[in-house]
Structures are given as C-alpha cells and as structure tokens.
Amino acid sequence: MYRIGELAQRYQVKTDTLRFYDKHGLLKPSSRSESGYRIYSEDDAQRLRFILRAKAIGFSLTDISELLSIELDKSNWACADVKGVVDIKLADLEAKIAELNYFKTSLQRLSDACCGGPESAEHCSILEALESNSSAIKCENQTHRHDPSHYTKNCQSKG
Amino acid sequence: MYRIGELAQRYQVKTDTLRFYDKHGLLKPSSRSESGYRIYSEDDAQRLRFILRAKAIGFSLTDISELLSIELDKSNWACADVKGVVDIKLADLEAKIAELNYFKTSLQRLSDACCGGPESAEHCSILEALESNSSAIKCENQTHRHDPSHYTKNCQSKG
C-alpha cells in the first residue's frame, strides 16, 4: 500500500501526474485513507506499470484507456481487437515518420547549399530558396566572392 | 493589392490564419483601407510565400519569425546564423525521427507477436507484454489452442 508520493517516487512520475490519471480514469487508487489520502495497492502499481510501459511504446493516454478496458475484460475481446489498436498506431507512426523524413530531406538540402561561414547573409542560399518560387536550391559558390576553400565542402553539384 | 479574402484564396489559407499571422507579427498587411480592411501588397504576398514555404519544410512559426527577421536585415547577419537555425532544426528532427523509429520497432514487435485472430484476448501476447516486467515478447503459438495455420504467418521465432 502506497501513498501518492511513494508511488510517484517509485515510478519516477509526479504526484500531479498520478492525480491526473485518477481524474481521467486511467488509474484510480483502490482505496482512500480515513483522511482522504489516496492509497494505491500492488495491483494499482501493476496497472501503473502497464500505463508507463504503453506510454514508452508510444501510445497516447486515449489508446491506453482503450487497452486497459480490454485488459480488464480480456475474455470478451479478441486478439484482433488488440492488434487493431496496435496496427492503427503503427500506421499513424509510419505516416508521421515519412512526413518527418520529408522535412529532413528538405532541410538537409537547404543546409548543404549554405556555406555556413561568416559571410553576409545577403546571398545566403537558404534565404534565397525560401524567397524564390522554384524548388531548386542554388549553391552559394557562385554568389560569395571569396576563397571558397573552407565553405564549399558541403555544397557539391546540388540542384 | 489584395483584401484578406483574396490573399487567403490565392494561397489556400483561411482568413483566420492571416489574421493570426497579423496578430503574431509574422505578416502585417502593409496598409489598411479607409474602413479598416487589411490591404496586402505584392511584397506582403511574397512574405506569405516565404512563410508557407518555410512551414512546408517543417519550420515552426517561431523559427519562421527568426528567419524573417534575418531576411529583413540580411546584411547584418552571416550565413552561419541562417545555417545555425536550419541545423538546429535538423538535429531536432533527427532526434524526433529516431524516437519515432524506436516506438515503431516496439510496436512492430508487439504486432508481429499477436495472431490478430478472433481468439479470446485472454492470452494475447500484446497484453501480456504490457503486463509483464520483461521486455521479451512471447509469441501466441504456444498459448492459443487451435489450428495455427492462419495466424502464425507473422510470428516466427521472435523473442
């Protein structure tokens, strides 16, 4: 039996977080002391571990609620239901990753085109790319008038 | 010279969004009509294109503010400043992608271990993985008592 602070410390969460989980129905302490303190049982702790593990895997609290309601009533659910939750999440995640990879490619292309040196940004190819209408990125080699030996290592035949 | 609705339609944004950009200083219309309507110039439109392009690349509005303030005063900034903004973003993005890939791997492992069939979830390996303390995931082949021919295609020698 743990009080909120003990449970919080044991699992490295804030007491606020546990109260939040209580309020939102994810984890209600199985009893209260006479004075109203939350008292968490070992089962409650187990449930918290479930929540934290699911969170670490990338589930939202809403997903976790769903998984917990299945968990509490396993025999009335099928594997297909559980796998469905996971697979939807997986598809979301793949879409998100694809999007971020697209951003990354764009940024990488911008970064590569810029010398990154102490030259004035007047001809900075990053700014020019953001100003222009085209998606082509011009390298700075042509616009900066100085010895390019230090700054061109990143910018080779792009665009 | 465009009124807010025209500019919005031309660039496929909502008028609300343009008012939001105005309020937050990203894009203030260069003039107002006698009756107070926002009037956007061609320069304003160019600035909007800059914003939208930067957004599409994955910059936050905060990042974009910073880029715009450099853009407006290019000669007092160096390429290094601009590239710095991009490279910080790139590093953030890489960290985010790595995190999501980690989530994805975890979810994929869970998904692969579950038959996804109409069997009761009582021995669902996904739920068991979330309940257990170990990170090992047991495949359902051993726990479901039925012809496994349809459901084991995803679960081979995992864990």
Add this chain to the structure above:
DNA sequence: CTTGACCTTAGATTCAACTCCAAGGTTATA
C-alpha cells in the same frame, strides 16, 4: 504545540497553431 513534509480540492496555465464565435460595419449587386 509547532514545524515541515505530506496530502486534499478545484481550477488556471502551458505549448502550437490555429479555428470558431458573436456582434457589428462595409461594399457590390439586383
């Protein structure tokens, strides 16, 4: 019997980037 660490509650705030609303003013067209 007081100090300090703990606990309670309801409700406000945070972040991003909008999005929506109400109440009212303007402008173009029939």
Add this chain to the structure above:
DNA sequence: TATAACCTTGGAGTTGAATCTAAGGTCAAG
C-alpha cells in the same frame, strides 16, 4: 433599399498531457 458576401474586433475553444497555484487538512518528530 435590401440582401448577400465580405470585412472588423476581442475573446473563447481545440488537442494532449500534464504542471502549477491557492487555500487548506493531516501527520510524525522534537
């Protein structure tokens, strides 16, 4: 002149997951 389509403002709501605040109750030690 009436109607519809536009515009204005300030302010509230959205999502997710907390985090913080204020005002107060409880408990163990000295």
